[in-house]
Amino acid sequence: MPKIAIPLTGERLPALYEELEYVRALPADLLEWRADYYLGNLLEVPSLLRENVGEKPLLCTVRTRKEGGQAALTPEEYEAAVTALIGTGKFDLVDLELSCGQERLLRLLRLAHEGEMAVVISKHDFEKTPPEHEIFCTLLEMERLGAELPKYAVMPQNVRDVLALLSATERASREFGPVVTMSMGALGKISRASGAYFGSCITFAAGKNASAPGQISAEDLKAVLQDLDPAR
Numbered sequence: 001m002p003k004i005a006i007p008l009t010g011e012r013l014p015a016l017y018e019e020l021e022y023v024r025a026l027p028a029d030l031l032e033w034r035a036d037y038y039l040g041n042l043l044e045v046p047s048l049l050r051e052n053v054g055e056k057p058l059l060c061t062v063r064t065r066k067e068g069g070q071a072a073l074t075p076e077e078y079e080a081a082v083t084a085l086i087g088t089g090k091f092d093l094v095d096l097e098l099s100c101g102q103e104r105l106l107r108l109l110r111l112a113h114e115g116e117m118a119v120v121i122s123k124h125d126f127e128k129t130p131p132e133h134e135i136f137c138t139l140l141e142m143e144r145l146g147a148e149l150p151k152y153a154v155m156p157q158n159v160r161d162v163l164a165l166l167s168a169t170e171r172a173s174r175e176f177g178p179v180v181t182m183s184m185g186a187l188g189k190i191s192r193a194s195g196a197y198f199g200s201c202i203t204f205a206a207g208k209n210a211s212a213p214g215q216i217s218a219e220d221l222k223a224v225l226q227d228l229d230p231a232r
């Protein structure tokens with residue numbers, strides 16, 4: 001069964017505490033801290049997250065504007081922020097954006113691996129869905145760069161786009177291992193619930209807030225995943 005990740009998007013400590021309280025009752029397998037939403041000093045957050053979530057895996061994500069996030073950072077600022085967050089040693093996984101540039105990406109990847117963190121290399125297209133072969137090749141490129149989890153989020157214009165994403169996902173997961181993909185928006189919701197069939201191993205669900213269009217609430221998603229579980 002795909003693992004459910006719930007994003008935390010609080011802008012300040014009180015909002016983050018509220019979210020942590022809210023998600024405690026939800027069926028999350030891991031939590032994603034979307035550090036780009038946070039308006040205070042980023043380094044005050046990792047320890048408090050770790051104290052609050054116990055053993056649950058924590059993914060750290062700094063999502064830049066061009067990838068659909070809130071962080072208006074230059075590549076140098078992005079590297080500095082992610083380096084500092086990796087350095088806290090409080091996370092189990094870190095998201096690195098493919099678009100930050102290969103040398104920078106490899107430096108961050110090495111740092112993360114030295115700190116025994118798993119690496120998600122990610123790419124987002126909030127406008128469209130590239131052709132199936134291109135999605136597959138991008139996932140393969142991420143895997144070859146050293147990602148434990150290549151991740152690609154795309155926006156469908158029609159159901160054929162959703163099929164292209166699912167088909168590329170199925171091939172990638174069969175040929176080189178676990179990937180994380182999603183077709184966003186209402187049209188793409190099915191991709192968030194069908195990972196057990198097509199090979200996406202993490203699905204992002206809305207907790208207190210959604211962090212991308214088309215996210216299903218964690219409780220609904222869990223029920224659908226269980227219903228669709230091919231092993232049942």
Ligand SMILES: O=C1C[C@@](O)(C(=O)O)C[C@@H](O)[C@@H]1O
Binds near residue numbers: 032061211
């Ligand atoms: O990259 C992703 C995937 C995502 O964009 C989604 O579509 O569910 C949600 C983000 O929080 C996460 O970092």
